[in-house]
Amino acid sequence: MSVTSLEIACTVNGNSITQAIDVRTTLAHWLREDLALTGTKVSCDVQICGACTVLVAGEPVSACTYLAVDVDGKAVTTIEGLARDGELHPLQRAFVEKMALQCGFCTPGFIMMAKALLDSTPQPSREEILEHLDGNLCRCTGYAPIVAAVEQAARVLQGIKAGENG
């Protein structure tokens, strides 16, 4: 049956949500306007800059060009879902410590993109980091501190994992 609104069930940052959504709604619009998760930014609106990157079922997508109803049955993670009990995620901490941001508008997208990389490739080479972040734009930092932050976060996360296992 052809529909213009659909009831979907998904999780956003671990919280279950069931809601009827107009099919015309983009994921970025839904997150920002309905769920007040304004950490996800919209900049270029054409999948080039990466500011709107969120994870759907663990994969990075451009929320600006993605139908919100397509997260039906899936887990969505946004920048707001990273900190635990007031503690910044190692990626967030590394971005602060390496001064990997100035205006900060691109930062949530970079961090979500980096998270997708570290989830699948816990110890990426510098080339892998550069290749993976190639589709995200930053006009302030010159990128070097961002790459350094991802490298630092990878080391910290490896340390945490080793600690958990040992």
Next chain:
Amino acid sequence: MLPPFALERPDRLDEALGLLDDVSVPYCGGTELLMAMKMNVLRPRCLVDLKGIAELGRLDWDGDDVLVGGAVTHARLATDDDVLSGSALLASVERRVGNARVRSQGSIGGNLCFAEPRSDIATLLCAMEASVTLQSQTDSREVAMRDFLIGAYETVREPGELLVNVLIPKVRRYRGVYLKYQYSERPTVGVALVHDEAEGPWRLAVGAVGEIPLVLEADSPSGFDPHAVAESIDLVEDLSGSVEYKRHIVEVYVRRAMQLAIQGDSL
């Protein structure tokens, strides 16, 4: 908010085929379609979502051949173990499509059917003599990639047809190189130079610079004349460069691809 449309989410192929017409169009990753709708270039009345149709997600090997379902994503083709071992060349080209978000959302069928001229996949598949299966409610036909693309954003696909799969015969036996020059999200030029290790000619495909890829054959990787290729190819001036610039870059990239193939630096 996008312009108004209705959504269908069929889970069977026949159901999807029954829904398609001039105003009800296939919708997969949406990376091209939703963007065109945002810009008011396309205004379909209904989107028929293909992502729930299991058949379109197949990735089946049969000897040296692979059959790729129309909805298979670039990310899957770039990381699937069987693709990595069966065709490192295909996997490496898929790995460099657009950006990681486009690769996880975008499908091979969407790439080919949108027929945006700056496609790496179309260029490579033309060189590999791949074909696509187009299926309608009443019929199914296999079309060679080189006949499928007829112009910029134009293919022989009818509105009632779906690209159900891409067949790349003998892909395991193909060796070759793919070079592209890309300073933004899409290639300025893409050059594929491949051959079937067991038999047959070397095939050169040059894409992204004109409306559709140019495909040429020679007995050896040194059998092409880069200057003549650049002089004979139909080029389109666009934001990636002037005709003069594109002629130059085609010559350079064809020469580089030939050098790599001659040195045996192939995947």
